[in-house]
Amino acid sequence: MAGFVLGLAALAPAGAWVWWQPEPRSPGTGANALWARHQWVGEAHTEDEYRALGRLLRENRMTDVFFHAGPFEPDGGVPAAKYRNARKLIEAVRRHAPGVRAQAYLGQIRKVEGHGAIDLDDAAVRERVLATDAVFLDLGFDGIHYDFEPVYPDDAAFLTLLDRTRELTRSRGRLLSVALEQGTLADAAQPVLKALLPRTGGLRYPPRPTERFLKDVADRADQVAIMTYDAALPTRSLAGWHYARHTAWTLRTIGDRTTVFMGVPTYRPAMGWAEDLDGALRGVRRGVDELDRPPARPYGVGVYADWTTDPAEWARYRANWLPGPPENDGR
Known part of the structure; x- marks a missing residue:
């Protein structure tokens, strides 16, 4: 029996390797995002540094940049000292990378069963979050990018916050963007996993969006960025299969509803x-190859992150992704 199980385990990498060999048919796109470090809003920069940032964004056809501006305090605020150079940054992006949307990247560890930093179930906290969002929009940011973790598919308070945030951003002609974990392997397994898996720090793992929850978020957000990374798989072909599977599933599920960035x-x-x-x-x-048709809305990748990407990686990104059609540029 042990040999049979080991044999089955060996078939998965072998099958993935065979699947991995054909070249992808689908090109990359020009609708792409970048998660950027907090120093851009928190520290002073020279004009040369801003110019270099603009050149990087243009060369790599970024349509959106999520500049880390938080995190939220437990009460939903962000101290002004943390983003004292935000306005200068926004003005510099407009000078050196016109048309690129600078979004305020805000989030916190979601309090679940007494563990975590911010309690979104508290209406007063949600109101303070909204007031903080308004401050960043007043500074000139083109949108609010939320990254609250963990978010479970029964999180009604999170959806309520998205409803209210969408009212705010649309009233200003701005965007609401949301980062989410990759989807469930099987929606029906989620309750079983919650019951069987051990809890770490009081959290119920894995906090994966179901198909219904992903659609609920997409119907409230202008953009959804899927944090597909951290696959923790031992071979390149298995990791590639992971990205392909989640790309195809996500685009089939919400690609006609909202702009999608695969992290x-x-x-x-x-x-x-x-x-x-x-x-x-x-x-x-390869995931896009699996679709019967392209999504109705723009889609692309979200690069994580600017502080871990060296020039050689940017060159490979351009070579492996950017030859995509310019008409799908997300603008």
């Missing part, structure tokens, strides 16, 4: 796993 990493995960930028980009393209 790809420019860092090497711990434990020597095989995930990397080249494999992730190839996997995303």
